[in-house]
């Protein structure tokens with residue numbers, strides 16, 4: 135049994151989608167980040183950066199419990215545990231890692247800043263919103279060009295798609311119209327048609 139510490143956010147949804155796609159049994163432990171529960175000492179013991187998501191797997195690699203924080207590390211951990219959605223070596227693995235790191239370093243932090251600047255007083259908004267919106271659109275363009283060449287970001291369906299999907303799910307909130315990115319639209323619709331993805335987005339996280 136895996137415990138998923140999460141909230142209903144892009145980074146939380148990446149993991150619920152992955153757990154469903156991998157067919158793993160898990161229990162959700164909601165961490166209400168709107169009430170500061172991410173600073174509770176018990177949560178900090180497994181997630182020292184006071185962010186969701188985190189997991190505790192009662193059966194770690196050596197049979198003993200293990201906790202994992204950072205969504206990218208969790209996705210790699212779960213993929214290696216199950217042998218799914220991440221090749222064990224070679225070029226295929228490199229491509230998954232490239233696109234997973236691309237998401238973790240950009241396609242998440244940048245739209246996240248758009249969400250932030252949309253929420254601040256108008257007087258404080260203009261520079262930050264313009265800067266991070268421009269960068270968010272650049273990243274959607276990168277993704278669109280990639281998806282013109284391949285069905286999924288790393289070729290076969292992988293944990294990198296789950297990571298990117300968590301943020302693309304919020305495209306309306308960061309004011310991106312998928313009609314401007316037709317390859318992303320095609321990929322997004324195809325991903326969202328998957329029954330396990332639908333379960334991953336439906337499971338209550340809050």
Ligand SMILES: N[C@@H](CCC(=O)N[C@@H](CS)C(=O)NCC(=O)O)C(=O)O
Pocket residue numbers: 143144145146167172184185186187203204205206238
């Ligand atoms: N790099 C981290 C980012 C996680 C993150 O930013 N989580 C947000 C919710 S999506 C959070 O927990 N925020 C609480 C806070 O800022 O204190 C990951 O991918 O796991």
